[in-house]
Amino acid sequence: MKKIHTHYDNLKVSRTAPAEVIRAAYKALSQKHHPDRNPGNSEAGRIMAIINASYEILSNEEKRREHDLWIAQQELMAAEEIVKKNSQSQTPPPPPSDSVAEAMAFGLSKEEVEYLGKPIRADRYRKKYWVFESKLSKAISLGKIRGVTCRGVLWVQDQKIA
Structure with missing residues:
Protein backbone atom coordinates (compact mmCIF):
# COMPACT_ATOMS: atom_id res chain seq x y z
CA MET A 1 0.00 0.00 0.00
CA LYS A 2 1.34 3.42 -0.92
CA LYS A 3 2.10 5.53 2.15
CA ILE A 4 0.11 8.73 2.46
CA HIS A 5 2.27 11.80 3.04
CA THR A 6 0.78 13.84 5.91
CA HIS A 7 1.48 16.90 8.01
CA TYR A 8 2.90 14.53 10.63
CA ASP A 9 5.49 13.43 8.08
CA ASN A 10 6.35 17.05 7.31
CA LEU A 11 7.12 17.72 10.98
CA LYS A 12 8.69 14.28 11.45
CA VAL A 13 6.45 13.30 14.39
CA SER A 14 4.17 10.35 15.06
CA ARG A 15 0.39 10.63 14.73
CA THR A 16 0.00 10.16 18.47
CA ALA A 17 2.49 12.90 19.36
CA PRO A 18 1.30 15.35 22.03
CA ALA A 19 1.14 19.09 21.36
CA GLU A 20 4.47 19.69 23.15
CA VAL A 21 6.33 17.29 20.85
CA ILE A 22 4.73 18.86 17.76
CA ARG A 23 5.75 22.33 18.95
CA ALA A 24 9.32 21.20 19.67
CA ALA A 25 9.60 19.56 16.24
CA TYR A 26 8.25 22.70 14.59
CA LYS A 27 10.78 24.89 16.40
CA ALA A 28 13.69 22.62 15.52
CA LEU A 29 12.72 22.35 11.84
CA SER A 30 11.95 26.05 11.47
CA GLN A 31 15.34 26.98 12.93
CA LYS A 32 17.07 24.50 10.62
CA HIS A 33 15.25 25.52 7.43
CA HIS A 34 14.59 29.24 8.03
CA PRO A 35 15.50 31.29 4.92
CA ASP A 36 17.58 33.74 7.02
CA ARG A 37 19.76 30.83 8.18
CA ASN A 38 20.03 29.43 4.64
CA PRO A 39 20.60 32.47 2.40
CA GLY A 40 21.97 30.48 -0.56
CA ASN A 41 19.30 27.78 -0.44
CA SER A 42 16.41 28.50 -2.81
CA GLU A 43 14.40 25.59 -1.35
CA ALA A 44 14.43 27.02 2.19
CA GLY A 45 11.39 29.25 1.60
CA ARG A 46 9.35 26.39 0.12
CA ILE A 47 10.31 24.03 2.96
CA MET A 48 9.50 26.68 5.56
CA ALA A 49 6.05 27.23 4.02
CA ILE A 50 5.35 23.48 4.27
CA ILE A 51 6.52 23.38 7.89
CA ASN A 52 4.37 26.41 8.79
CA ALA A 53 1.26 24.94 7.12
CA SER A 54 1.77 21.62 8.89
CA TYR A 55 2.21 23.27 12.27
CA GLU A 56 -0.88 25.43 11.72
CA ILE A 57 -2.98 22.28 11.16
CA LEU A 58 -1.48 20.14 13.92
CA SER A 59 -1.41 22.85 16.60
CA ASN A 60 -5.17 23.45 16.27
CA GLU A 61 -7.13 20.59 17.87
CA GLU A 62 -10.14 20.88 15.50
CA LYS A 63 -7.99 21.04 12.36
CA ARG A 64 -5.89 18.14 13.65
CA ARG A 65 -9.03 16.00 14.16
CA GLU A 66 -10.14 16.81 10.62
CA HIS A 67 -6.66 15.91 9.31
CA ASP A 68 -6.72 12.60 11.23
CA LEU A 69 -10.14 11.84 9.74
CA TRP A 70 -8.83 12.61 6.24
CA ILE A 71 -5.88 10.25 6.82
CA ALA A 72 -8.24 7.47 7.96
CA GLN A 73 -10.41 7.97 4.86
CA GLN A 74 -7.40 7.88 2.54
CA GLU A 75 -6.11 4.68 4.17
CA LEU A 76 -9.55 3.08 3.90
CA MET A 77 -9.82 3.97 0.20
CA ALA A 78 -6.32 2.58 -0.44
CA ALA A 79 -7.16 -0.65 1.39
CA GLU A 80 -10.42 -1.02 -0.55
CA GLU A 81 -8.52 -0.53 -3.80
CA ILE A 82 -6.09 -3.30 -2.86
CA VAL A 83 -8.96 -5.64 -1.96
CA LYS A 84 -10.66 -4.83 -5.26
CA LYS A 85 -7.47 -5.53 -7.25
CA ASN A 86 -6.85 -8.78 -5.38
CA SER A 87 -10.40 -10.01 -5.85
CA GLN A 88 -10.23 -9.26 -9.58
CA SER A 89 -6.92 -11.07 -9.99
CA GLN A 90 -8.13 -14.16 -8.10
CA THR A 91 -11.00 -14.98 -10.45
CA PRO A 92 -10.61 -18.44 -11.93
CA PRO A 93 -9.36 -18.57 -15.49
CA PRO A 94 -12.02 -19.18 -18.11
CA PRO A 95 -12.27 -22.68 -19.52
CA PRO A 96 -10.19 -23.26 -22.63
CA SER A 97 -12.02 -22.00 -25.69
CA ASP A 98 -10.23 -24.33 -28.08
Whole structure:
Protein backbone atom coordinates (compact mmCIF):
# COMPACT_ATOMS: atom_id res chain seq x y z
CA MET A 1 0.00 0.00 0.00
CA LYS A 2 1.34 3.42 -0.92
CA LYS A 3 2.10 5.53 2.15
CA ILE A 4 0.11 8.73 2.46
CA HIS A 5 2.27 11.80 3.04
CA THR A 6 0.78 13.84 5.91
CA HIS A 7 1.48 16.90 8.01
CA TYR A 8 2.90 14.53 10.63
CA ASP A 9 5.49 13.43 8.08
CA ASN A 10 6.35 17.05 7.31
CA LEU A 11 7.12 17.72 10.98
CA LYS A 12 8.69 14.28 11.45
CA VAL A 13 6.45 13.30 14.39
CA SER A 14 4.17 10.35 15.06
CA ARG A 15 0.39 10.63 14.73
CA THR A 16 0.00 10.16 18.47
CA ALA A 17 2.49 12.90 19.36
CA PRO A 18 1.30 15.35 22.03
CA ALA A 19 1.14 19.09 21.36
CA GLU A 20 4.47 19.69 23.15
CA VAL A 21 6.33 17.29 20.85
CA ILE A 22 4.73 18.86 17.76
CA ARG A 23 5.75 22.33 18.95
CA ALA A 24 9.32 21.20 19.67
CA ALA A 25 9.60 19.56 16.24
CA TYR A 26 8.25 22.70 14.59
CA LYS A 27 10.78 24.89 16.40
CA ALA A 28 13.69 22.62 15.52
CA LEU A 29 12.72 22.35 11.84
CA SER A 30 11.95 26.05 11.47
CA GLN A 31 15.34 26.98 12.93
CA LYS A 32 17.07 24.50 10.62
CA HIS A 33 15.25 25.52 7.43
CA HIS A 34 14.59 29.24 8.03
CA PRO A 35 15.50 31.29 4.92
CA ASP A 36 17.58 33.74 7.02
CA ARG A 37 19.76 30.83 8.18
CA ASN A 38 20.03 29.43 4.64
CA PRO A 39 20.60 32.47 2.40
CA GLY A 40 21.97 30.48 -0.56
CA ASN A 41 19.30 27.78 -0.44
CA SER A 42 16.41 28.50 -2.81
CA GLU A 43 14.40 25.59 -1.35
CA ALA A 44 14.43 27.02 2.19
CA GLY A 45 11.39 29.25 1.60
CA ARG A 46 9.35 26.39 0.12
CA ILE A 47 10.31 24.03 2.96
CA MET A 48 9.50 26.68 5.56
CA ALA A 49 6.05 27.23 4.02
CA ILE A 50 5.35 23.48 4.27
CA ILE A 51 6.52 23.38 7.89
CA ASN A 52 4.37 26.41 8.79
CA ALA A 53 1.26 24.94 7.12
CA SER A 54 1.77 21.62 8.89
CA TYR A 55 2.21 23.27 12.27
CA GLU A 56 -0.88 25.43 11.72
CA ILE A 57 -2.98 22.28 11.16
CA LEU A 58 -1.48 20.14 13.92
CA SER A 59 -1.41 22.85 16.60
CA ASN A 60 -5.17 23.45 16.27
CA GLU A 61 -7.13 20.59 17.87
CA GLU A 62 -10.14 20.88 15.50
CA LYS A 63 -7.99 21.04 12.36
CA ARG A 64 -5.89 18.14 13.65
CA ARG A 65 -9.03 16.00 14.16
CA GLU A 66 -10.14 16.81 10.62
CA HIS A 67 -6.66 15.91 9.31
CA ASP A 68 -6.72 12.60 11.23
CA LEU A 69 -10.14 11.84 9.74
CA TRP A 70 -8.83 12.61 6.24
CA ILE A 71 -5.88 10.25 6.82
CA ALA A 72 -8.24 7.47 7.96
CA GLN A 73 -10.41 7.97 4.86
CA GLN A 74 -7.40 7.88 2.54
CA GLU A 75 -6.11 4.68 4.17
CA LEU A 76 -9.55 3.08 3.90
CA MET A 77 -9.82 3.97 0.20
CA ALA A 78 -6.32 2.58 -0.44
CA ALA A 79 -7.16 -0.65 1.39
CA GLU A 80 -10.42 -1.02 -0.55
CA GLU A 81 -8.52 -0.53 -3.80
CA ILE A 82 -6.09 -3.30 -2.86
CA VAL A 83 -8.96 -5.64 -1.96
CA LYS A 84 -10.66 -4.83 -5.26
CA LYS A 85 -7.47 -5.53 -7.25
CA ASN A 86 -6.85 -8.78 -5.38
CA SER A 87 -10.40 -10.01 -5.85
CA GLN A 88 -10.23 -9.26 -9.58
CA SER A 89 -6.92 -11.07 -9.99
CA GLN A 90 -8.13 -14.16 -8.10
CA THR A 91 -11.00 -14.98 -10.45
CA PRO A 92 -10.61 -18.44 -11.93
CA PRO A 93 -9.36 -18.57 -15.49
CA PRO A 94 -12.02 -19.18 -18.11
CA PRO A 95 -12.27 -22.68 -19.52
CA PRO A 96 -10.19 -23.26 -22.63
CA SER A 97 -12.02 -22.00 -25.69
CA ASP A 98 -10.23 -24.33 -28.08
CA SER A 99 -11.53 -27.79 -27.21
CA VAL A 100 -9.41 -29.45 -29.93
CA ALA A 101 -6.20 -28.08 -28.40
CA GLU A 102 -7.35 -29.13 -24.94
CA ALA A 103 -8.18 -32.65 -26.15
CA MET A 104 -4.83 -33.03 -27.88
CA ALA A 105 -3.01 -31.69 -24.83
CA PHE A 106 -4.89 -34.26 -22.74
CA GLY A 107 -3.63 -37.06 -24.98
CA LEU A 108 -6.16 -37.69 -27.73
CA SER A 109 -4.56 -38.55 -31.05
CA LYS A 110 -5.18 -36.53 -34.19
CA GLU A 111 -7.32 -39.39 -35.57
CA GLU A 112 -9.46 -39.49 -32.42
CA VAL A 113 -10.00 -35.73 -32.59
CA GLU A 114 -10.98 -36.00 -36.28
CA TYR A 115 -13.34 -38.89 -35.41
CA LEU A 116 -15.09 -36.77 -32.75
CA GLY A 117 -15.13 -33.59 -34.83
CA LYS A 118 -15.35 -31.09 -32.00
CA PRO A 119 -14.40 -33.00 -28.82
CA ILE A 120 -15.67 -32.16 -25.35
CA ARG A 121 -15.20 -33.92 -22.02
CA ALA A 122 -18.28 -35.94 -21.12
CA ASP A 123 -18.70 -34.23 -17.72
CA ARG A 124 -18.76 -30.81 -19.42
CA TYR A 125 -21.10 -32.15 -22.09
CA ARG A 126 -23.60 -33.32 -19.45
CA LYS A 127 -23.54 -29.88 -17.78
CA LYS A 128 -23.80 -28.03 -21.08
CA TYR A 129 -26.78 -30.00 -22.44
CA TRP A 130 -28.33 -31.10 -19.12
CA VAL A 131 -28.02 -34.80 -19.96
CA PHE A 132 -27.84 -37.68 -17.47
CA GLU A 133 -24.88 -40.02 -17.70
CA SER A 134 -27.19 -42.95 -18.55
CA LYS A 135 -28.71 -41.09 -21.51
CA LEU A 136 -25.24 -40.14 -22.78
CA SER A 137 -24.02 -43.75 -22.48
CA LYS A 138 -27.11 -45.01 -24.32
CA ALA A 139 -26.63 -42.45 -27.12
CA ILE A 140 -23.00 -43.55 -27.54
CA SER A 141 -23.94 -47.24 -27.61
CA LEU A 142 -26.70 -46.58 -30.21
CA GLY A 143 -24.28 -44.60 -32.36
CA LYS A 144 -26.18 -41.30 -32.04
CA ILE A 145 -23.04 -39.63 -30.72
CA ARG A 146 -19.36 -40.60 -30.89
CA GLY A 147 -17.20 -41.17 -27.82
CA VAL A 148 -13.54 -41.94 -27.09
CA THR A 149 -11.93 -42.84 -23.77
CA CYS A 150 -8.46 -41.51 -23.05
CA ARG A 151 -6.65 -41.97 -19.72
CA GLY A 152 -9.93 -42.97 -18.09
CA VAL A 153 -11.77 -39.83 -19.25
CA LEU A 154 -14.61 -40.02 -21.74
CA TRP A 155 -14.52 -37.51 -24.59
CA VAL A 156 -17.58 -37.09 -26.81
CA GLN A 157 -18.74 -35.22 -29.88
CA ASP A 158 -19.95 -31.70 -29.06
CA GLN A 159 -23.40 -31.96 -30.61
CA LYS A 160 -26.77 -32.20 -28.96
CA ILE A 161 -28.37 -35.62 -28.81
CA ALA A 162 -31.56 -35.60 -30.88
